[in-house]
Amino acid sequence: MRTYLRHPFWQAAGLLVLAYLVIAFVIPLLPGSAMVPSSVVLQYMATVLVGILIWVSDEEARWTQFKEPLHEVLVQPRLKMVRNGLLAAVTLVVGCLTYSQVRASVAAPPNLRSIHPAPPPQITFRGKTITLVGLDNPLRRSGDMAAHLAVGRRVYYQNCVPCHGDHLDGQGHFAAGLNPLPANFQDNGTIAQLTESFVFWRVAKGGPGLPREGTPWNSAMPAWEDFLTEDEIWSVVLFLYDQTGWKPRTWEVSAEAAK
Amino acid sequence: MIHALLLLTLVATQDTTAGKQIYTKWCAGCHGDNGAGDGPAAKHMIPPPRDFTGAVYQIRSTPSSQLPTDADLLRSIDEGLFGTAMPGWKSRLSDRQRRDVLAYIKTFSTFFADTTQRPQPIKFGNAPGGGSGAEALKVGRQFYDSIGCRKCHGDLGRGDGPSAPTLKDDAQHPIFAANLHENWRFNGGGTVEDIYRRLRTGLDGTPMPSFGDLIENKFLTDEQLWRVAQYVRSLSPKDAPVVRDVVHAPLTKSLPHAPDDSTWTAVAVYWFPLVGQIIHKARWFSPAVTGVWVKAVHTADSIALRVVWDDRSQSPDTSWLAHVGRVFATLQSDDSTPEQPAPWPDQLIVQFPVSIPTGMERPYFLMGSSGAPVYQWRWSSIARTAPVAGLARGIDRFEPLSSGGPAAQAVYDHGQWRVVFTRALASTDTASQLPFRTGRAIPVAFFASDGSNGEHGSRMAVSTWYFLALDEPVPARVFISPVLAMVLTLGLGMLVVWRAQQKTSYRRQQ
């Protein structure tokens, strides 16, 4: 056992296996991670392999020692079974890979969707023109915040819960039937990155109001201007930020970033 | 002693104070500020949220009428109640937060304050060995009949028993007998152990009684009750269905027109979940059809599409009118005037674009738009063999086409509709009737209404776009290239071996 552990070939093989286990099984366990797609796994493994090859060939003695078991398999008469087995296995794998490549199977067309497409400079809300550029949530400057939040909360629970969920994480009880999945407001990539005017636009105009790059034909987001008043939408926007703890992106920051 | 009591009280107060904050933030939206199950979301879901003031809980390990244990309550908080709007909070709140909220929920009812009512979990026996074999399932089926499960759950378990239309919970809300073919939607979990526990304890507050007394009365042995659980479990697939985007329709010699044609048995089946139409007025928050099972085949000139879905009633059926009334009374409607129950039929709509799109752009999934219509087949239980083909330009605009629609055959069988649509691949009116072509991803979507659940018009269950592919026969080149690649690889490998051996023997000779 110890001789195997010291041998560069078996060290290299061990490292490869270990790297695979970490990428395929340990990484998804880390908080905030998901399953690593197989194409990405392949890329990582290729990188690891190159690294290992550089390491074993770095020193002449280690390189020779590394090649030894490979050479043994190729020439040793007592390893004839292993040799033939390997030959057959490699041949079969190549055959299968080729078959899966050439077999023409109809797949769903790729869905290239822009998650946060550029908003229009202004929208018409129930006949009223609203300029989105530079617009902040008007409710932050007027009235009682607690009352606004109470309205937002009622609006959210009466309308948004089935898709966006009780935890605002896009996992409501209807979410599984939708594609694209409802937005996850707890994620740092949605409302945390957006101005309140952007969120207002998305709520007011819904899926049908998306530009072409946002794949409006797939989105199940209703155009809420048909259901809610302007103040109700601003209230629910307030509620989203209050409930998740995110701060909306402000126009000053975006303007500075643009400088 | 007094100190201990004081400490206990302190701990309890702390828990419920922290718990109240969590509760108010995350739970009250459905369950209400005072725990009465009357939060703002309450009238937008069936089953409605639990009313904590009565301390009546479905999912328990204790006998009927007893309070649940803390572990029981924690499990419902952690895992949620499957098939309902209650999510699992295990990954969403910390252990401490969930325990605090549990302590707070118990303060809504005086029953928990009464320490003489300490809940005692039932000691459950272990699952009998070999319980899922054919013989065991046969025994389970016998007891399924003899203890009367079929009265509500139906002969084949699809929740369509004779008493099903009359069921209501303690608060007079409508309630469905569970469809035993969808164990992933069982409120308390779908394993055989979960099912056995529900049989032993009953689901308090619902029509589902406890069958625990039967064991105490020696009417049934524990093992026989396990067999019932095994039988019920056997009705659902091994794993919950997974959505695959593309329905592959293989090429067959003859077209199966009948829903139960033997050709269908060898064809792969695809599951598509449906959810309530809550995008356009009037919205529908409580759809009865949970999904459709789809199979498709084609011949050189025609296509057959089989859609199967579970529906507890063969609508229109007046025996369900009272149920519809309860549904309308429970849900808040978008309409200003409340609707009156009527015996509506069941409906199914299969939707395609007017032509196969070349890019990724396609019409709006929810019945197209005025500028980009969709091509639909509309089937109704009152015209089972005469589906109507037409163009939809939005959810409330449908223009029937005069000719060239599909044919259909339908079967209603113990809580399940099976409908086969057949049509020629080619179409004479290519401007409005989709011509089917092989080897292409054809967008397809499904919509279903259960008339006996009050569904009609825009009140229905909907899916998003999926795809249908008429597979072409596998060309010969598909087999040539792998064989070629294998021959090459083998040859190359042998060459490497031969060279290596040559070299070695050469060295040895030297």
Place this chain on the structure above:
Amino acid sequence: MTGRIFSVVGGMFLLTVCSKGSQSSAAPAAPPAPAAVENAAAGGTITGTIKFTGVAPKNPPIDMSEEAACKAKYKTTPTEENVVAGPANALANVFVYVKAGVPAGQTFTAPTTAVVLDQDGCRYHPHVLGIMVGQPLEILNTDPVLHNIKAIAKANRPFNVSQPSAGMKTTRAFTAPEVMVNLECNVHGWMHAYAGVRPDPFFAVSAANGSFTISGLPPGTYTIEAWHEKFGTQTATVTIAGTESKTQNFTFAAR
């Protein structure tokens, strides 16, 4: 002894219902009438008759076609028992009880004799019953079909148990006073029974002729309430001195 008072009234009622329903198989005989009402003599008695004005709503017929075994027990189509009217507008199945006036702190021992609720012909017998806190409620199934017995209660723990065959017996008890606990069968949506749960023995259920008797009352002033499932409640105040017998009639308006 208090359970016996009920038994007398309830038993009379049971017999009437059975004869009215013209059932071939009789409900199990009512528990034998108590030998003596010895303690009752020690107190006062309130008797009365319950009537209603107006036209009683028709009891809807029950479609028992799904349950051949139950259907066979009736010669004519059975109906629900929402309003059971006797001759001269007498009203049966009214739960009459002392709502207030029994001195606080006075406790009464629940009888060990069970109150029997029988499921026969897919109907409950009796349809309305009174029971004391802690007194056993014996639920019988005389039908060879599945019944589930669900108690819907607020002050008491609700329960829901199944009895899939004839001869099954379940015994339960209530822990708190409650007027009324609803009992129902979900397999047969038409089956309803009502239990008045009281901490004292001063209650009765009106018989087919509308009569009721509450006896053994110590001297005092009492609020008497009469409860009917369709017509609501009526109250009256009655003062009892010594062992006198007083009459208190109630008249409901049909609705």
